[in-house]
Amino acid sequence: MVLALSLALCGPAAAQFGPLPPAPEPVPAPQPAPSSTEDDGLSTAQQLLLFGAGIALIGVIAWVIMRDAKRSAPVAERPAAGDERKPSTRERERQQRQRRDKAKAARQQRKRNRSR
Numbered sequence: 473m474v475l476a477l478s479l480a481l482c483g484p485a486a487a488q489f490g491p492l493p494p495a496p497e498p499v500p501a502p503q504p505a506p507s508s509t510e511d512d513g514l515s516t517a518q519q520l521l522l523f524g525a526g527i528a529l530i531g532v533i534a535w536v537i538m539r540d541a542k543r544s545a546p547v548a549e550r551p552a553a554g555d556e557r558k559p560s561t562r563e564r565e566r567q568q569r570q571r572r573d574k575a576k577a578a579r580q581q582r583k584r585n586r587s588r
Contacts, residue, residue: 514522559567
């Protein structure tokens with residue numbers, strides 16, 4: 473009985489939809505207007521000029537960065553231009569001892585400042 477009742481209700485529901493209207497006619501695509509001026513893009517000379525300007529710009533940026541890096545580098549660590557001698561063994565040992573003493577003092581200072 474439930475099946476018969478549900479089929480009876482489906483008929484009027486389907487009748488609510490009438491026939492579909494006809495599809496509109498497709499509009500033809502507009503033809504592009506013929507162009508009297510042709511754009512060939514950049515000439516070879518213009519391309520070379522742009523390429524050269526780009527290289528020059530990158531070169532200037534690199535020069536500015538290198539100049540700034542040289543100015544801000546620590547003076548003590550830069551070797552002198554004509555001073556290319558190697559330190560003697562005793563001098564290397566003395567420098568190593570100084571570095572170790574400095575590191576030991578820094579460790580002790582950190583221990584003193586440590587919160588307990």
